[in-house]
Amino acid sequence: GQQLNQSPQSMFIQEGEDVSMNCTSSSIFNTWLWYKQDPGEGPVLLIALYKAGELTSNGRLTAQFGITRKDSFLNISASIPSDVGIYFCAVEMDSNYQLIWGAGTKLIIKP
Amino acid sequence: DADVTQTPRNRITKTGKRIMLECSQTKGHDRMYWYRQDPGLGLQLIYYSFDVKDINKGEISDGYSVSRQAQAKFSLSLESAIPNQTALYFCATSDPNTSGSDNEQFFGPGTRLTVL
Numbered sequence: 554g555q556q557l558n559q560s561p562q563s564m565f566i567q568e569g570e571d572v573s574m575n576c577t578s579s580s581i582f583n584t585w586l587w588y589k590q591d592p593g594e595g596p597v598l599l600i601a602l603y604k605a606g607e608l609t610s611n612g613r614l615t616a617q618f619g620i621t622r623k624d625s626f627l628n629i630s631a632s633i634p635s636d637v638g639i640y641f642c643a644v645e646m647d648s649n650y651q652l653i654w655g656a657g658t659k660l661i662i663k664p
Numbered sequence: 665d666a667d668v669t670q671t672p673r674n675r676i677t678k679t680g681k682r683i684m685l686e687c688s689q690t691k692g693h694d695r696m697y698w699y700r701q702d703p704g705l706g707l708q709l710i711y712y713s714f715d716v717k718d719i720n721k722g723e724i725s726d727g728y729s730v731s732r733q734a735q736a737k738f739s740l741s742l743e744s745a746i747p748n749q750t751a752l753y754f755c756a757t758s759d760p761n762t763s764g765s766d767n768e769q770f771f772g773p774g775t776r777l778t779v780l
Contacts, residue, residue: 584767595754595771641706645767654706
């Protein structure tokens, strides 16, 4: 079953606002990934994190790999309409390289 | 042209019917995956294949089978479809030797399957 807890489930924000979402696990994982799914499409990788404590940016996106290796957060600064979609965290299992996915955070921008 | 394609994009079928979903890729990747997406549950792995001779069950393989016909093709079959298999199905590929990120998976556009 699911081992990742992603929150919040959904967010309604105004254009221009900053966004923060996180992902936690009861187990330690050494690779954390953040994907985005646009409506009607498959997920696309945004940021990959490989080192505990690592902070990585991709444009207006910033993600951090928690020092305990049990959590990660994703921040989006100055949101724009094209940021809408579902954001997934995922972790890689060391044993077989499979990915385990969170349930996603749905981002909706209020008109 | 899309690197990972799925056919059909939408399918409505009846309980008990056999259904095949096709996935093709032009990325030259060895690894291919089939996922199922249900609202509020994220992605669940059904089957994966690391090369043509390698097939592995994922976390929810019951009721599904796969065939890796070639490096570029990976098909998912529902032998006898049931209503709780109604979902969005995604195919994905990866290759840690060629991707910018070791773990990056590249997804197709999805197949929306409805079983009545």
